[in-house]
Amino acid sequence: MKRKSILSMALLLVVLFSAFPVNAQLVRLTYYYPVGVAGPLARVMNEYVEEFNALHPNIEVVPVYSGDYDPTMQKVQTAVRGGNPPDVFIVEISELPTLLAMNAIEPLDEFVTDEFLSDFFPAFLENGYSDGHIWGIPFQRSTPVFYWNKAHFEEAGLDPEKPPTTWDELREYAEKLTVRDPQTGEVIRWGVTISGGWNDWLFQCFVRQNGSKLIDYQERTAVFNSPEAVEALEFWVDLTQNLKVAPPHSTWASTPPDFVAGRTSMLYHSTGVLTFIMDSAQFDFGVGFLPGKVSYGAEVGGGNLFIGKGIPQERKEAAWKFIEFLTTPEMAARWSRDSGYVATRKSAYEVPEMVEYTNENPEYLVARDQLQYAAGKMMSPAFQRVREILKTALDEATAGRTTPKAALDQAQTQINRLLGQWLQQ
């Protein structure tokens, strides 16, 4: 650090003495970014930043790899408490209320135009809004999709090109696809796996498919024990306990390997693992919409770009330039190809390289097409606590320890107590 500042001092002196027509005002921005999916993303990010810096001689963005989503949040929180928030950073989208409570971010209303926003997929924008202001710009975005093993479909006498499109079909297919040891009855291959770990995210998709939602952030309502939600959880319990065609619990990291090794024939997981599965699977697989009930439905996920609170206006403006740079249709398309994330803007899919790319890999279009049925991710103040409460309810129910209704009723009671203040306002 010291050496660097000496170096930059020296540089500054050189610049001053050589009577350059400079703006000696080099605006320096710290930029925290997490890496959420597999791939050489840190390197890619450094490339983007270098290109930006080359285009803007008076701005220097310093990219800082900040671990995964959770460690990034910890780093942001610590830096904010220490009084030096990062200028630009990416964190998981449902952290917005927490960032607001921390007083860590600036509203972006002064920068955005309707024209700019209108090109983004509406579902991706939802988590950027609070109290009538916009705070976050979509960047690395994903959504759950449905993966199925075509070879297993053929073995079970199902059409490998036709994934289940409704819950009923899903149940029927899962029964057909589940393979049990003839002697012990032990499951050798699960029909379907609804991945654990972020199962709260997947559950919200099921509730959406059933025509309801758990939390409405803008309206400040939280209903966890609606008939639609209970029915969705009953469906899970049906798969895991009654029919035993799905594992009752699992971890987010180990279900993609399960799918790749043929331990499960159908998988609910993020678009973020598509690249991993493509690279690792030795069989034909399909990517499709999440099966629907009343309608198709999904919730988006991933990370948004934010600007740190209280930084000087010139840095804020520079930070916005950087955000603009990262989210141009061309960059959105490039980032999508480099990372496997869904491109955040409609026009990104018209960029020639992207057209070519999606022609070759039509799997990457599924998530985009599903967006018309998707909505913003559930969020609320103290969202991580809400999430833990919901996950516990889901896990208890799929373990058969309590009924779906009782589990969700209890979650509702806890959430009413936790969010009472916010709900009443």
Added chain:
Amino acid sequence: MKSNTQQTPKFGPLEKAFRFIGVNRIHIHILLILVSGVTLAPYLWALSTSLKYRVNVFTETPQWIPNPVNLGNYKEVFRMAPFGLYLVNTIVVVVGILAIQILTMSTAAYAFSRLRFRGSEGLFFLFIVQMMLPVHATIVPNYLIVNKLGLLDSRLALMVPFWATGYGTFLLRQSFRQVPRDFEDAAMIDGCSGLRFLYSILLPMAKPTLVAFSLISIVTHWNDFFWPLVVTDSPAVRTLTMGLAMFVQQESGADWTLLMAATIFVTAPLMVLFLIYQRKFIESFMSAGIKG
């Protein structure tokens, strides 16, 4: 004292004892091979995975020997992050921590084990408190301090908080206590007291403990993750675990082949170090034995 010049290889001090309960070398070797097999398996598995292509990683039956062998993972790991630089930083940091730790803990352990003074027990407890404080409770306050000291994003920031070690003091105190009182009395008569007694007699005698502590200290700080993540920003001062973390992702699980290759790379220097150091145990045993 045990001699090393025995013609027939002997078990060691417990030779007869083992025979007494009907245990012979073969039994012991079988037991040790079993235990080692179980503990080594994960590492060998990681090694094997690091040499595979992605399509051969997740198979229904485990495939121990990679076929075909793929060295590309290691190449890719080095392209992802400046691991060479991280390695240098890590070495500087762990050595910088250990050197000062040994200074601070030896004097403290000496005081606690050989000197009588008021409040020694209470003060000793104050030292052990350090071991009890959860890391995450210290991150924010320590960040505030390091920030005040102007040390953010420097290697020093990675070292300073660990220079005092209640753990090391405790460990060394226990080992100093094993040194008989007569030694000190004899040394006193020779006019060797205080710090000289500590550095010329006590510390050399506690060499096995120092070696053990050093290994543990090095390993701990080699693998520290959250603190370096929070206080450093630039690759110029970051450590190996920052590079390693790039291969574990919340949304997609992990980049298994690369993660395993990076793990092998990150642990390899420690493995070598341990192989050398654990031999030192025997040497130190000999030298300590001569004095005893």
Added chain:
Amino acid sequence: MSSSRLNLTKIRPYLYLVPSLALLSVFTYFPILYSTYLSFFRQNVFTLEPVFDWFANYAAVFEEPVFKIVVRNTVVYALGTIPITMFLALLMAILLNEQLGWIRDIYRVACFYPTMIPMAAAGMLAVWLFNPGIGLINHYLKMFGVPTIEWLYDMKWALPAIMLTAIWKNFGYFMLIYLAGLQNIPGELYESASIEGCGFWSRLRYITLPLLGPTTVFVVIQGIITSFQVFDLVYVMTQGGPADRTNVFVYYIYQNAFRFWDFGQASALTVMFVIVLLILVFILTRFMERRVHYEV
């Protein structure tokens, strides 16, 4: 002896402690005081500015239904891992202190190396090894006819899976401490004992174990602290799930501080945690150090 000399002898012990104490004050006692201070303030997502509220955070801790589960998990984890870890460590240390030829190097590496694997890698590796379908562990268990255990996919088995991983990762560390302790025992004690015809058990009972006394005190206390502090494996392997069955104390503190943004409650938890450990360790040292011979 002059009086100034006498004074010096009196303060000398304290001088030896000054370097450590100075550093500890900044990086240990300040954080503790800071946590204690914060624990009296409500500061969470609903309060932008901290509000003084006496013991509200402490009361709130007990209102959370999760807290009971967290405490239970932590205790189960400690009671399950400490004895096994200690037993394995002592056994391996005693065996690996024998002369077993060149292969001893390999045994020692095999026991100690898990300590050297970074948390992220060890945790991910364990997630994979414990995978019910394609993990190595179930694959080999099946060979011995053990029915499939769902490990991390099962509420009952998730914590044991983490405990097994922890034992694997930690026993080598305690073995090393025991090895160092054994090295400090003068060899001639065994020689004379064997001349007198002492058997294995009597030697173990009268020489090895008593002389390892100070080491054992250390190992027990360190073992308790380490097991109460378990965090990394939970963080990587299960994030406390399924249904909080692997949520442990320090992970819960982390969740409160950095996931729930409830610094008040996290601080209250920290203070409680340190106090409980202090009491536990205080009682144990009192109890054990009295039974240990120091002066050889």
